[in-house]
Amino acid sequence: MPLLEGPPKHHAAVARLVLIQEIRSLLVSPALWIMLIIVSLLVGYSFFQAVDLFSQASRTALSFPELASGMNPLEGIFVPTFGAYYLSQTLLLPFVAIRLIGLDKQSGALKLTLQLPLSSLTLCGLKLTAMWFVWLVSLLPAASVLILWHNLGGHIYPPEMALLLAGHGLYSLTVISIAMFAAAISDSLPTAAMFCLAATLGSWVLDFAASGQNGLLGTLGSLSLTGMLRQFENGLLSSAHVASFLSLALLFFLLTVIWLHPGQRLFLKLGKSFISMILLCFAVSSALLVPTYMDVTENQRHSFNPADSRALHTLSEPLTITIQLDPQDSRLLDLERDVLGKLRRSVPKLNIKYGQTKSTGLFGATESDNYGLIQYEYDGQRDQSYSNSENEILPIIYNLAGLQVVADSMPTYGGHPLIADATGSRWWFYILLPLLFVCAGVYGRKGKW
Amino acid sequence: MKLNKLQKSMNKDGIKRRIPELTVSGINKKFGAYQALADVSFDVIPGEILGLIGPNGSGKSTLLECITGLLPVESGTISRQGRQLSLEKRKQVLWYQPDNILPFAEQQVATTLSFFQRIHGVGKIDLEQLVNKLELAPMLHKPLQSLSKGYRRRVLLALALLSRQPLLMLDEPFDGFDLRQSLSVMGLLRECRAGRTMILSIHQLTEAEKICDRFLLLDQGRVLGIGTLDELRRQSSLTTDATLEEVFLAIT
Structure with missing residues (x-):
């Protein structure tokens, strides 16, 4: 065999071979196929439940057309169905992703692959690409849901669907990066798994604890992985959330690259990690300071009428809104969803203050008559109301600002109620798909991939 | 420039001097307070088989990993022809086959061999010859993890011999390996050494004596001696029929 000296001339070919090898390593992993079997069962169960509930609600909506506008397949079918993916990405995907590096470290394969003519950056990039390919395979049950729903006569609005998929894609990317980093810094697979689960479950707990909270906890909750994913489920594309997801994924990916090679000195790794964190914190802060939004929902439920948005954009003075409601009060939650969120995206200088924070006094009654009051102040003028409806709040603001707004005529969203029965396809999610994954797993166990 | 290099490679009598394939200078490695390698320096001559000899825990594997760049060193340099080798450059010059590894254990042996064959740009015929020499043909379609220890070692040896550094x-x-297998492996290594330099970390002194041209005796991370068996015998004031084992015991 002729000896090789000098730089190898086939980096791209080596990278291609390593990518195939990484994909093969994942395909022979029982963890992957077990995850896919569970995903198939969960997605199927969630889909059948969602179709059942949607059909029940549709029966009423078809009798009362005014209710039909609330029948939205994204919220009624796809978000609950993709909840199964959220569970698997949070609890199962880390175990598959950790193997990418953890198993290579444990088996000694990493000592060989680190000697290949590839940088750590390329090697980690290839591992991430392999995992991305596996994630695409895991979308097979989701693709089945879309086809089934379409065949049942259900409506699919592509922009909403694309955003939902993008959200889950970014969530998975972040979880995979965290898992890779956990494996890079851990000596054993169980330690890496614990590290990664602490991050994903910690994010879940943070989101749960922060629900309905304002202040620092509320902000942290909205920036948790779960909180960020929810924005995508709501159909609101936000540059801040995309940037946060990407930055987190990139940060953990870079940390993996830095910590993967055992030949680097510790202080060098620490220094590079610190610089990466500073740079990415700066990038996230920049994205958070100038957020941009795009409402991709079919009924534009995150936006005011275009005429209202244009008018609110012209407010040059600060608009201050003081709210006397408990953070857990459902009226505040409705106000936040229907009005405040939209105002934040429309009014250039908006200042929201929270006054009263207790809904009940010593004996269960409200502490003061002010509870529930919402006060508005613009350019030295004040008004107040107890309403949390957009139809009453916007005229108050226009009155304070001296604006006359005539709403643009918009097509009425009629909703997409549908009475359907998906139970006939149970065999696909509960038997055929799992069987397919079992066969693929057995084939892989024989080392045939 | 080329003339200068040529002049440097000649001695006063005009005979071409052998430029070291690799020069290891002043390697120091610590694990916490434990000094694993202390000021290790040596040269490797082109085409030779250098045996790293030492008991378990003497620092042989650590030294090889430091040379490869898989472990950071406190101080010291690895150079070739007077030029210090960066981590990236070392990948082009040397290949290190660690002990006790089980790479891609769940995949078929044929898949793993084929992967490294294509990575190193080796022909399929060369791979087939290597498989035949190592008697691996019956094991090709089994996962590496299902093989016996002996076959696993043969697969690892095949992976190493597929490299072209x-x-x-x-x-x-x-x-x-048992005695017969060890002799067979020695034959294979001698066959594959053409134009190639090897460093073998060995703790079985009998095998080392049979295959290595020179020896580097290592104990507790320190170099106790380096040279051919005759040179080491002289260094330890032993007779010309002293075995490597006796030399090692005398020096340590």
Whole structure:
């Protein structure tokens, strides 16, 4: 065999071979196929439940057309169905992703692959690409849901669907990066798994604890992985959330690259990690300071009428809104969803203050008559109301600002109620798909991939 | 420039001097307070088989990993022809086959061999010859993890011999082989050495004596001696029929 000296001339070919090898390593992993079997069962169960509930609600909506506008397949079918993916990405995907590096470290394969003519950056990039390919395979049950729903006569609005998929894609990317980093810094697979689960479950707990909270906890909750994913489920594309997801994924990916090679000195790794964190914190802060939004929902439920948005954009003075409601009060939650969120995206200088924070006094009654009051102040003028409806709040603001707004005529969203029965396809999610994954797993166990 | 290099490679009598394939200078490695390698320096001559000899825990594997760049060092340099080798450059010059690894254990042996064959740009016929020499043909379609220790060692040896870097470093290549197999592996290594330099980390002194041209005796991370068996015998004031084992015991 002729000896090789000098730089190898086939980096791209080596990278291609390593990518195939990484994909093969994942395909022979029982963890992957077990995850896919569970995903198939969960997605199927969630889909059948969602179709059942949607059909029940549709029966009423078809009798009362005014209710039909609330029948939205994204919220009624796809978000609950993709909840199964959220569970698997949070609890199962880390175990598959950790193997990418953890198993290579444990088996000694990493000592060989680190000697290949590839940088750590390329090697980690290839591992991430392999995992991305596996994630695409895991979308097979989701693709089945879309086809089934379409065949049942259900409506699919592509922009909403694309955003939902993008959200889950970014969530998975972040979880995979965290898992890779956990494996890079851990000596054993169980330690890496614990590290990664602490991050994903910690994010879940943070989101749960922060629900309905304002202040620092509320902000942290909205920036948790779960909180960020929810924005995508709501159909609101936000540059801040995309940037946060990407930055987190990139940060953990870079940390993996830095910590993967055992030949680097510790202080060098620490220094590079610190610089990466500073740079990415700066990038996230920049994205958070100038957020941009795009409402991709079919009924534009995150936006005011275009005429209202244009008018609110012209407010040059600060608009201050003081709210006397408990953070857990459902009226505040409705106000936040229907009005405040939209105002934040429309009014250039908006200042929201929270006054009263207790809904009940010593004996269960409200502490003061002010509870529930919402006060508005613009350019030295004040008004107040107890309403949390957009139809009453916007005229108050226009009155304070001296604006006359005539709403643009918009097509009425009629909703997409549908009475359907998906139970006939149970065999696909509960038997055929799992069987397919079992066969693929057995084939892989024989080392045939 | 080229003339200067040529002049440097000649001695006063005009005879071409052998430029070291690799020069290891002043390697120091600590694990916490434990000094694993202390000021280790040596040269490797082109085409030779250098045996790293020492008991378990003497620092042989650590030294090989430091040379490869898989472990950071406190101080010291690895150079070739007077030029210090960066981590990236070392990948082009040397290949290190660690001991006790089970790479891609769940995949078929044929898949793993084929992967490294294509990575190193080796022909399929060469791979087939290697498989035949190592008697691996019956095991090709089995996962590596299902093989016996002896076959696993043969697969690892095949992976090492598929590499094409001029310097090959093998950690305990005879571990797990019986006498007959060890002799067969030695024959194979001699056959594959053409134009290639090897560093073999060995703790079985009998095998080392049979295959290595020179020896580097290592104990507790320190170099106790380096040279041919005759040179080491002289260094330890032993007779010309003293074995490597006796030399090692005398020096340590």
